[in-house]
Amino acid sequence: MTDAKILVPKKSDPLKTVYRIVNYGGLALLLVWGFLGIPYKGVMKTAEGTIHALVRGFLNPDLLYLGNMTIDGLPYAILETIAIAIAGTFVSAVISIPFALLASQNIVGPRVSKVGKFIVTMIRTFPELILALIFIGVVGPGAPAGILALGIHSIGMLGKLFSEAIESMDMGVKEALESCGANPFEVLFRAVLPQVSPELISYTLYRFEINMRAASTLGLVGAGGIGAPLIFAIRNRAWPRAAIIIIVLVVTVTIIDAISGRIRKKIV
Amino acid sequence: MERLIVPRPNHLRRNLIILTVVFLVVGSGWFAGFDFVQIFRNFIKGGRLLRRMFLPPAWSYAPKVVTPLIETLRMALVGTFWGALTALPVAVFAANNFIRNPYVNKPLRFILNIFRTIPAMVLASLFVAVFGTGPFSGVLALSVFTFGLISKLTYESIEAIDYGQVEALMSLGATKVNVLRYAILPQILPQFMSYTMYGFEVNVRAAAVLGYVGAGGIGQTFEHNLAWREFDKVGVIIVISFFVVLVIDLVSSRIRRSLV
Numbered sequence: 001m002t003d004a005k006i007l008v009p010k011k012s013d014p015l016k017t018v019y020r021i022v023n024y025g026g027l028a029l030l031l032v033w034g035f036l037g038i039p040y041k042g043v044m045k046t047a048e049g050t051i052h053a054l055v056r057g058f059l060n061p062d063l064l065y066l067g068n069m070t071i072d073g074l075p076y077a078i079l080e081t082i083a084i085a086i087a088g089t090f091v092s093a094v095i096s097i098p099f100a101l102l103a104s105q106n107i108v109g110p111r112v113s114k115v116g117k118f119i120v121t122m123i124r125t126f127p128e129l130i131l132a133l134i135f136i137g138v139v140g141p142g143a144p145a146g147i148l149a150l151g152i153h154s155i156g157m158l159g160k161l162f163s164e165a166i167e168s169m170d171m172g173v174k175e176a177l178e179s180c181g182a183n184p185f186e187v188l189f190r191a192v193l194p195q196v197s198p199e200l201i202s203y204t205l206y207r208f209e210i211n212m213r214a215a216s217t218l219g220l221v222g223a224g225g226i227g228a229p230l231i232f233a234i235r236n237r238a239w240p241r242a243a244i245i246i247i248v249l250v251v252t253v254t255i256i257d258a259i260s261g262r263i264r265k266k267i268v
Numbered sequence: 269m270e271r272l273i274v275p276r277p278n279h280l281r282r283n284l285i286i287l288t289v290v291f292l293v294v295g296s297g298w299f300a301g302f303d304f305v306q307i308f309r310n311f312i313k314g315g316r317l318l319r320r321m322f323l324p325p326a327w328s329y330a331p332k333v334v335t336p337l338i339e340t341l342r343m344a345l346v347g348t349f350w351g352a353l354t355a356l357p358v359a360v361f362a363a364n365n366f367i368r369n370p371y372v373n374k375p376l377r378f379i380l381n382i383f384r385t386i387p388a389m390v391l392a393s394l395f396v397a398v399f400g401t402g403p404f405s406g407v408l409a410l411s412v413f414t415f416g417l418i419s420k421l422t423y424e425s426i427e428a429i430d431y432g433q434v435e436a437l438m439s440l441g442a443t444k445v446n447v448l449r450y451a452i453l454p455q456i457l458p459q460f461m462s463y464t465m466y467g468f469e470v471n472v473r474a475a476a477v478l479g480y481v482g483a484g485g486i487g488q489t490f491e492h493n494l495a496w497r498e499f500d501k502v503g504v505i506i507v508i509s510f511f512v513v514l515v516i517d518l519v520s521s522r523i524r525r526s527l528v
């Protein structure tokens with residue numbers, strides 16, 4: 001026996017093949033359709049110069065701006081961004097709890113929970129940038145508009161994650177309390193929240209990491225934070241300044257991610 | 269009579285943590301100038317803008333929203349494609365159970381981390397500065413952003429695979445390529461597809477606002493009308509794109525659930 005081959009016959013299912021062709025073919029067609037809609041106008045003549053200037057900017061970042069401790073300096077803008085992220089995350093974590101309860105099957109029953117889930121999905125779909133624009137119209141430009149925008153938008157994700165945590169909790173404690181005649185608030189604060197609080201805190205921290213990134217773009221529309229100076233620097237092609245802002249942003253977000261990730265690992 | 273003494277729990281650590289959190293939250297609110305009274309007062313005043321946007325939106329403008337909206341979807345589609353395509357090979361090298369060399373995994377992860385810290389909006393404005401306004405810059409930004417997102421999720425699932433299959437193949441003398449093809453990829457492909465769908469959902473949402481910095485799609489129309497203070501048209505754009513994104517989200521998450 002020299003070249004023995006073990007062949008396992010493959011089952012062929014014609015229906016499966018058709019199904020596959022339809023799936024992958026459809027996907028391919030969709031992609032072709034997508035590609036046809038993106039005109040490639042060629043790289044601008046100035047692109048090479050811009051890239052050179054960009055690289056030069058990153059090699060000589062604007063350190064003066066980093067050392068500027070006044071209200072126009074980089075440290076203030078970064079602190080404001082962090083403040084928006086923290087306050088926005090806190091606001092949303094608090095508001096998310098009632099939304100999550102409304103979306104949890106084991107608390108309000110299957111029918112109401114479907115409505116609750118849909119509301120949460122709707123909130124998630126609404127972009128935070130547009131929320132920020134609306135809040136700027138309502139409360140005026142500045143960081144408070146950013147906090148409100150993050151606070152509302154984050155309900156979409158936190159509400160969903162919180163409700164999943166609540167749905168997978170041990171119902172025994174709740175039933176035990178109810179059988180002793182506890183009122184709904186006692187059940188909430190003595191049975192539901194204590195059980196899910198590690199997950200709630202972990203998800204909130206995770207959302208804080210996301211909100212840190214979001215807060216850095218909110219300034220684009222005037223809702224405070226580092227976004228406004230960054231977009232001005234890019235529009236004016238002040239590359240050394242844009243470079244220092246991006247570098248500091250990357251470093252800050254990385255540090256916050258590391259701290260938050262470590263806490264999350266400890267909690268759950 | 270003997271008395272049972274239950275020692276009082278030591279809450280010092282917990283209380284310190286609570287104190288820190290309260291300090292952080294209150295400090296942030298104060299630093300950002302968050303003033304409940306003033307916000308409440310402005311709320312009553314500021315209802316005007318909402319009324320101009322939504323009561324009623326300029327429905328006659330709706331047909332003009334269709335073209336940029338389709339462009340947005342195309343941007344999301346192409347951006348997701350490039351992002352996912354580049355993410356898969358990089359994820360294989362970043363996973364520490366395929367290439368067992370920390371000098372490869374660690375630097376690669378570090379670079380991927382940096383990719384993920386830069387918001388899509390910032391990427392878009394950089395690409396607009398280099399390549400000019402239009403959907404092409406938007407697609408580039410979305411591709412880079414999706415790459416960062418999907419590569420991280422994918423290398424984490426590669427690290428979580430059932431390693432028994434890999435060992436079984438290796439004990440038969442399989443090469444690295446064979447291991448990848450017959451043990452790793454089959455295990456992670458469903459998850460990878462699911463992440464790609466998720467990336468598409470995120471990208472549709474992102475593409476809708478990228479135009480604000482000139483990267484094409486519905487955001488550009490939005491920014492235009494906002495600049496001209498045509499709030500009733502802005503209202504139409506918000507309402508229509510909201511429903512389109514919502515439908516895509518619902519469909520995509522249903523498909524995702526059937527995948528994994």
